[in-house]
Amino acid sequence: MDRRNALKNMLAFIPLGAAFAGITAMGVRFITPIKRELQRRIFTVHLEELPIDTTRKYKDLMGKDLLIVRTGEREVKALSTVCTHLGCTVYWQKDKKEFYCPCHQGRFDKDGNVLAGPPPRPLDSYKVELEGDNVFIYFKDREG
Secondary structure, X not given: OOHHHHHHHHHHHHHHHHHHHHHHHHHHHHHOOOOOEXXXXXXXXXXXHOOOOEEEXXXXXXXXXXXXXXXXXXXXXXXXXXXXXXXXXXXXXXXXXXXXXXXXXXXXXXXXXXXXXXXXXXXXXXXXXXXXXXEEEEEEEEOO
C-alpha cells in the first residue's frame, strides 16, 4: 500500500471515531444524570419563642449544627457553627453580641463576618425568611 492510500484509509476512520465517541458520551450522560441542588424551606420556630439577642441550635439537612440568632425586632440570622479556619465549633457570646471560636480565638460579628483571628472567610449562612411570626430557613439539598 502506498502512502496516499494509507492516508485516505486513515482519514476515513476519523469521522467514524468521532461519531463513536459522541454516542458513548451521550450514553454515559444518560446513565448518570447531573445532580441539581434544591432549596427546601423548613419551618423552624415562632418569633416569640426566640427573644432578642438569644440563639437556638438546629441541624441542617446534612446533620451539621447551625444557630438561629435573633438580633433585632424582625432581624433573624441563621449561621453555621463551623469555624472557617479549622472547623472548630463557634459559640454565640450574648454579652459581646458576637460569635467566638475558642480554638484560635476567632471572632465573628452577628452577620458572620470575621472580626479577629485567623479565619479566612465569614461563617456560612442560610437564607432566612419571616412570614408573620414564623421563621423559615432555606436549606440546600442535592437531588438524586
